[in-house]
Amino acid sequence: MKFINELKFNSDGLIPAIIQDAEDNTVLMMAYMNKDSLKATLETKKTNFWSRSRQKYWVKGESSGHTQDVKAVYYDCDADTLLIKVIQHGAACHMGYRSCFYTQVHNDGTTEIIAEKIFDPDKVYKK
Amino acid sequence: MKFINELKFNSDGLIPAIIQDAEDNTVLMMAYMNKDSLKATLETKKTNFWSRSRQKYWVKGESSGHTQDVKAVYYDCDADTLLIKVIQHGAACHMGYRSCFYTQVHNDGTTEIIAEKIFDPDKVYKK
Numbered sequence: 001m002k003f004i005n006e007l008k009f010n011s012d013g014l015i016p017a018i019i020q021d022a023e024d025n026t027v028l029m030m031a032y033m034n035k036d037s038l039k040a041t042l043e044t045k046k047t048n049f050w051s052r053s054r055q056k057y058w059v060k061g062e063s064s065g066h067t068q069d070v071k072a073v074y075y076d077c078d079a080d081t082l083l084i085k086v087i088q089h090g091a092a093c094h095m096g097y098r099s100c101f102y103t104q105v106h107n108d109g110t111t112e113i114i115a116e117k118i119f120d121p122d123k124v125y126k127k
Numbered sequence: 128m129k130f131i132n133e134l135k136f137n138s139d140g141l142i143p144a145i146i147q148d149a150e151d152n153t154v155l156m157m158a159y160m161n162k163d164s165l166k167a168t169l170e171t172k173k174t175n176f177w178s179r180s181r182q183k184y185w186v187k188g189e190s191s192g193h194t195q196d197v198k199a200v201y202y203d204c205d206a207d208t209l210l211i212k213v214i215q216h217g218a219a220c221h222m223g224y225r226s227c228f229y230t231q232v233h234n235d236g237t238t239e240i241i242a243e244k245i246f247d248p249d250k251v252y253k254k
Contacts, residue, residue, distance in 0.1 A: 025152035076227035100203040
């Protein structure tokens with residue numbers, strides 16, 4: 001996987017990965033990968049991340065079952081951002097929404113939740 | 128713009144902004160904003176960024192004329208990433224491609240440029 005050496009990981013050894021629905025092009029989430037989680041993503045064809053808040057590896061869907069099947073991987077002109085197209089099982093957002101980007105900012109600065117929850121996080125994560 | 132105080136800017140005072148085509152949902156680029164460039168983006172309805180490499184404000188299209196008209200602004204569940212839908216004039220990428228994500232990684236780790244240039248950077252930027 002020679003291309004990995006061409007990528008620019010940040011000072012924490014991470015690169016942001018934009019996750020996009022392969023079918024309708026919805027941007028589902030953004031999370032961070034280090035070299036090992038990127039390699040695991042390419043090998044398993046399931047998205048793997050590095051959690052900055054929990055400081056641990058994280059297979060997307062490991063708790064919820066809402067995994068992401070990798071369909072295509074791209075990187076940008078600066079080689080410092082990944083774009084990964086996936087088939088999303090269930091929902092991408094731990095809050096229960098299909099996409100993490102469910103809050104819209106209006107012109108007057110007010111915000112609005114523009115999506116419906118498709119699962120109940122309390123039930124899925126068994127809090 | 129009260130919501131700006133709810134956003135989580137990183138230790139450099141920056142927040143990543145995913146820029147998506149409002150018409151066909153292509154992910155065009157990702158760049159970074161600080162509070163002032165986000166405010167300028169909301170006020171002028173043109174994307175403004177903070178260049179980490181040049182350490183300066185940057186109105187997208189200031190050199191090329193390839194500006195982005197802001198159509199909708201969202202932030203994610205963690206309030207640490209922006210998603211901005213735009214009408215792109217010309218092309219988003221300084222390399223001449225419509226999207227910065229013109230390099231695809233294949234299963235065997237080889238890479239391929241999967242787009243055609245729509246302008247010649249040497250002519251547009253008058254190098």
